[in-house]
Amino acid sequence: MTATVHTAAAEVGQGLVTIQQQIARTELGVDHVVIAPTDTRVGSGGSSSASRQTYVTGGAVKAACEAVRRATFELVARKLGRRLEDPRLEGGKVISDRAGVVGTLADLLGEDVIDETVEWRHRPTHPVDPETGQGTAHVQWAFSAHRAVVDVDTELGLVKVVELACVQDVGKALNPEAVIGQIQGGTAQGMGLAVMEEIQVVDGKIRNPSFTDYLIPTVLDMPPMRVEVLEYADPHAPYGLRGVGEPPTISSGPSVVAAIRAATGLPLTRVPVRPEHLTGT
Numbered sequence: 001m002t003a004t005v006h007t008a009a010a011e012v013g014q015g016l017v018t019i020q021q022q023i024a025r026t027e028l029g030v031d032h033v034v035i036a037p038t039d040t041r042v043g044s045g046g047s048s049s050a051s052r053q054t055y056v057t058g059g060a061v062k063a064a065c066e067a068v069r070r071a072t073f074e075l076v077a078r079k080l081g082r083r084l085e086d087p088r089l090e091g092g093k094v095i096s097d098r099a100g101v102v103g104t105l106a107d108l109l110g111e112d113v114i115d116e117t118v119e120w121r122h123r124p125t126h127p128v129d130p131e132t133g134q135g136t137a138h139v140q141w142a143f144s145a146h147r148a149v150v151d152v153d154t155e156l157g158l159v160k161v162v163e164l165a166c167v168q169d170v171g172k173a174l175n176p177e178a179v180i181g182q183i184q185g186g187t188a189q190g191m192g193l194a195v196m197e198e199i200q201v202v203d204g205k206i207r208n209p210s211f212t213d214y215l216i217p218t219v220l221d222m223p224p225m226r227v228e229v230l231e232y233a234d235p236h237a238p239y240g241l242r243g244v245g246e247p248p249t250i251s252s253g254p255s256v257v258a259a260i261r262a263a264t265g266l267p268l269t270r271v272p273v274r275p276e277h278l279t280g281t
Contacts, residue, residue: 001092001105003028003065006036008045009057014245015178016053020061022174027065029089030105043119051142051243054174059238060120067116076108123236140234143169144247146187146255149223152263157275159195161256165226171234171242182244183227190252192217194260198272 003024011017021033038045045057069089076094077083086097094102102108128135149163166183173179196215200207208214233240253271260278261268268277 001030002032003030004034007057008040008042010038010048012048014053019054023061030092051246062238063120064116064118067118068114071114142243142247144251146251148255148259150259154278157278161223163223167228169230169232170244172231172240179244183248186245186248187252188217190249191256193271194253194256195272
């Protein structure tokens, strides 16, 4: 049996293709999942930016699979002439707690194809009350904390980040290795903003338009990194998950600059921190 997932959401490095396959396999109990080419004719997938795709597109895939599962059980019940108690899909089979293995999906469905289309949305948001400052203005809160250790040469104006550590609440790690990769990648971006990345514009022209002149962290720049993943489920999100990619980008940069401040005693009010900010020249 093959499940095909068709969405308008674009894969831009979030691991979206893999997570859609994981969700379909989990919800439908099949091994073979095909991700159809992204096509906006099926509807809008919204922005593929930010920390939203596993939440939103994953939520849509989960809801569609649940609809397929319900339709499957109804079709099987009609063919068997009876309803199953507590049925589930597992290993390509329909299983009931009372009846055991009812049969394989391939045998029970035969030539029938079950096709369900679902539009899924996150919980509604509302403006903050101007009097109380309270309200559900955001779909979800993300939580990430970094600690940075730096070595600073104030004579030469050089900074070396020697260690980074991160603790982040991801709600539920659906793909643990991808979660770690997102945290590490987001941390690298934040560190880059703190000590090297800057678009230089003079008279409306970008002076460093290539990676020869615009520096980003490489594997040689990244220090050893400890990551601790916390899983405190969001009750409103599919599987309780939280966005992963953006939070470490936000907290890692300030942690690096805070460490440089602590090491030098300098106020350092802008990023990236340049050599002249440390030497005073």
